[in-house]
Amino acid sequence: MGAGHSHAPRSLTRRQRSSRRRAVWAMLCILVPLGLAAVLGMILLWPSGSQAGGGASGDAAFGGSDFLRGQVVAADLSDCQPQDPMPADGCARVEVQVGERTGSLYLPPEAVAAGVEAGDAVRVIDLSEDPDLFADDPQLAAEDPGAFGVTTDFVFVDYDRTVPLGLLAALYALVVVAVAGWRGLRALIGLGLAFGIMLGFMLPALVAGHPPLLVALIASTVIMYLVLYLAHGLTARTSTALLGTIAGIVITTLLGAWMTDWSNLAGVYSEDAYVLDSLASIDPRGLIMCGMVIAGLGVLNDVTITQASAVWELRESSPALGPRGVFARAMRIGRDHIASTVYTIAFAYAGAALATLLLITVLDRSLIDALTMGDIAVEVARTLVGSIGLVLAIPMTTAIAVLISFATQAPEEAPGEAPAEATA
Structure with a gap:
C-alpha cells in the first residue's frame, strides 16, 4: 500500500469506524421502527372481506x-x-x-x-x-x-383498450430494462408492488371507512420502503433519500389536512364522486387529503434520491470539501431541480385538465373564479400542497445526506475509487 493511497475500510481509524457505526445505527434506529410501525398499521387496518366488499358488483351506472x-x-x-x-x-x-x-x-x-x-x-x-x-x-x-x-x-x-394499452405497457417495460438494466427491472417490480399495495390495501381500507389520512400515511411509507430499496439498493445513500421522502410525506399530510379544512373543500364535485358517495361510506374530505399525499409520491421520491446521490458524488469527487461546501453545492443542484419540478407539476395538471381549462375559456369566466371553484380548486390545492412538501424535502434530504455521508465515508478514500458504502 503506497503512501497517500489508502484503501477503505482497512485504513479507517478507530474513531472513524466508531463514527461510521454510530451513523449506521442512528439510521437503523429511525428507519426500522418506522418500517415496523407502518407494517403493523397495515395489518391492523387491513380490511376484512366483508368490509372491503361494500360496493355493488359490475358498474354502478348500469x-x-x-x-x-x-x-x-x-x-x-x-x-x-x-x-x-x-x-x-x-x-x-x-x-x-x-x-x-x-x-x-x-x-x-x-x-x-x-x-x-x-x-x-x-x-x-x-x-x-x-x-x-x-x-x-x-x-x-x-x-x-x-x-x-x-x-x-x-x-x-x-x-x-386492453390490447393497445397492454402492448404499450410492455414496450415501456422493455425500454426501461434495455436502458437501465437490472436496476430498471427492480424499479418495475417495485412499481408493481406499489400498485399491489394500493389495490390490495389502500383502496379497500378507504372503502371500509378507515381514516383516510392514516391509510395514506401507512400505504405511502410502505410503498417508499419497497420502491427505494428495490431500485437503489440497501445502502446509506438510499436510506438518506428514504428519510427525506418520509419527512416530505409528513409535511404534505399535515399541510393537506390544514388546507382542506381551511379552504372548505367538500370533496364531492364530480359525477364519479357522487356515485362513490352513494356506494361506500367514505369521508370525501378525507379522500381529498389522501389524494394529496399519494399524488406527490413519485416526484418526491425522484428529488430525494437525486439529492442524496448528488451529495455522495460531491463527497467522493471533492474530498477536500467540508460539510458546508458539499451542502452549498448540492443545494445549487437542488434549486435547479426545484425550478424544473415546478414546471413539471404545473404542465402535468394542465395537460390532464385541458378540457376543463378550455371550458373556462369558452365560458369567459375569470381565471381567479375558475381556479377557486369546486374540483379545480381541489386540483390546485393538491398541486400546491404537494409542491410545498417536495420543495421542503430537498434541503432536509440534503442536510441528512451531508451528515450521513461524512459519518460513513473516510476522508482518505480516493476520489477515483468506489468507497465501501454502509448498508442501512
Whole structure:
C-alpha cells in the first residue's frame, strides 16, 4: 500500500469506524421502527372481506351489470348528425358480435368521434341478461330505445383498450430494462408492488371507512420502503433519500389536512364522486387529503434520491470539501431541480385538465373564479400542497445526506475509487 493511497475500510481509524457505526445505527434506529410501525398499521387496518366488499358488483351506472367484450362487425354512420351534440336516436348504429351472439347498439357521438370501424373491440352490456336494467323508466326505454346509446340488444359502455394499452405497457417495460438494466427491472417490480399495495390495501381500507389520512400515511411509507430499496439498493445513500421522502410525506399530510379544512373543500364535485358517495361510506374530505399525499409520491421520491446521490458524488469527487461546501453545492443542484419540478407539476395538471381549462375559456369566466371553484380548486390545492412538501424535502434530504455521508465515508478514500458504502 503506497503512501497517500489508502484503501477503505482497512485504513479507517478507530474513531472513524466508531463514527461510521454510530451513523449506521442512528439510521437503523429511525428507519426500522418506522418500517415496523407502518407494517403493523397495515395489518391492523387491513380490511376484512366483508368490509372491503361494500360496493355493488359490475358498474354502478348500469345497475351492477357485468361488462362483456365484443367486436364491431359493421358500422353504419348514416344516422350520425355531427351538428347535433346529442341526437335523440344515437349517432351511429353498430352491429357487434359478443361470443356466439350478434346484435346491434347505438354509439354516442363521443364514441364515434374516437373513430369506429369493423374489427374494433368494445365493451357492452347484454340486455337479454339484464332485462330490468331500465325497469325504473320502462316508458323511456320503450319510446326512445336509443337514449343513453341503448337498443334492445346491447348497451355500449366503452371501447376495449386492453390490447393497445397492454402492448404499450410492455414496450415501456422493455425500454426501461434495455436502458437501465437490472436496476430498471427492480424499479418495475417495485412499481408493481406499489400498485399491489394500493389495490390490495389502500383502496379497500378507504372503502371500509378507515381514516383516510392514516391509510395514506401507512400505504405511502410502505410503498417508499419497497420502491427505494428495490431500485437503489440497501445502502446509506438510499436510506438518506428514504428519510427525506418520509419527512416530505409528513409535511404534505399535515399541510393537506390544514388546507382542506381551511379552504372548505367538500370533496364531492364530480359525477364519479357522487356515485362513490352513494356506494361506500367514505369521508370525501378525507379522500381529498389522501389524494394529496399519494399524488406527490413519485416526484418526491425522484428529488430525494437525486439529492442524496448528488451529495455522495460531491463527497467522493471533492474530498477536500467540508460539510458546508458539499451542502452549498448540492443545494445549487437542488434549486435547479426545484425550478424544473415546478414546471413539471404545473404542465402535468394542465395537460390532464385541458378540457376543463378550455371550458373556462369558452365560458369567459375569470381565471381567479375558475381556479377557486369546486374540483379545480381541489386540483390546485393538491398541486400546491404537494409542491410545498417536495420543495421542503430537498434541503432536509440534503442536510441528512451531508451528515450521513461524512459519518460513513473516510476522508482518505480516493476520489477515483468506489468507497465501501454502509448498508442501512
